Amino acid sequence: MSAARADAPVLDRIRVGSAPDSWGVWFPDDARQVPWRRFLDEVTEAGYDWIELGPYGYLPTDPAVLRDETARRGLGVSAGTVFTSLHHGPAVWDATWAQVSRVAALARATGAGHLVAIPSFWRDDRTAEELEPPELTAAQWRHLAEGTERLARQVREEFGLMLVVHPHADTHLDTEEHVTRFLDATDSGLVSLCLDTGHYAYCGGDSVALIRTYGERIGYLHLKQVDPGVLADVRAKGTAFGPAVRQGVMCEPPRGVPALPPVLEAAQELGTALFAIVEQDMYPCPPERPLPIARRTRRFLRSCGA
Known part of the structure; x- marks a missing residue:
């Protein structure tokens, strides 16, 4: 792996990891996804020290088994992920908590400190x-x-x-206007963001500006880039997120936007330790595709100082 450039800043508050998403994993069980042991082996081989749990049920849900599998590969778990539809009000609370509590229990048992919450989609991500x-x-x-x-x-x-809420394409929490409205309406002592640089750019937002304006609300990062040419076509045609991913809208850094070095440098300047988890949406993908991309991405981030 390459070392950081001589002029690269020291990003010693940024803890870099990756996620099943970068291996084309969107579902607990799908024949087009790589087996979980292969994901764990390859994420380690690519040079990452941290992972997320991904969709609940993809990785083992027995905490003892998962702890053993991650520990012997030298991996730590940073977060679990849940989907919510809290805008529907108290009627969905019980179902929400039933889902959240099982993911949170596994996250805690494996040493994670965060739970990423993604709002439900307003349109079907396939059709x-x-x-x-x-x-x-x-x-x-x-x-x-x-x-x-x-x-x-x-x-x-x-x-x-710590709950970190993830603005996401094709959800009600997507654009700068919606994200800032949400932040202004919620308690800064309770609610933080998982800023996904790719999704925010997909929806027209500026990640660096958000970090500089709402820095105290940034609790977690997903590192991702979008291909501007593909994104322009997606916007022109009103393509849903799932087909847009299959079209290649999320691309390998540093080929897309936003530029990641300014994002990482702005995050470093916040003065707090932050996870920065690489995600390159590419479901479905050939099983041999993720590892070379993951290796190159890790080398690139090292060259940025992370």
């Missing part, structure tokens, strides 16, 4: 069918803010984890 209006009502915004604060509080109290 582009509109499942609900793309804009929330005032009441739904209130439900989203209050429900997220409740979830963050309970996750912290019962599991000792």
Whole structure:
């Protein structure tokens, strides 16, 4: 692996990892995905020290088994991931907590400190069918803010984890306008963001500007880039996220936007330790494709000082 450039900053507060997503894993069980042992072997071979759990059930859900499998490869677990639809109000709380609690329990048992929460999609990510209006009502915004604060509080109290909310394409939390509205409506002492640089760029946002403006709310990073040419076509045609991924909208760094060195440098300047987990959406993909990309991406991030 290459060393950092002589002029690269020392990004000693950034802990770099990767995730099943970068191996084309979107589902707990899918014949087109690499087996979980292969993912763990290859993420280690690529030079990463940290992973996320990915979709619940892809990696072993027995904490003892998962701890053994990660420990013998020298891997730590940074976070688990859940999907929520809290804008629907108190009626969805019980189902939400049932899902969240099992993922949070596994995350805690494997030493993770974070839980990434992704809002539900407003349109089907395969067919582009509109499942609900793309804009929330005032009441739904209130439900989203209050429900997220409740979830963050309970996750912290019962599991000792920090909830980080992930703005995501084709959800109600996507653009700069929506993200800032959400941040302004929620308690900064409870609710933090998982800033995904690729999704934010996909939706027209500026990651560096967000970090500089709302730095105290950035609790976690996903490192990702979009191909501007493909994105322009996706926007022109109104393509849903799933087909856009198959079209190659998320690309290997440093080939896309945003440029990652300024993002990492802005994050370093916050003065707090942050995970920066590489994600390159590419479901489905040939099983031999992820490892070479992961190796090159890790070399690139080292050259940036991370």
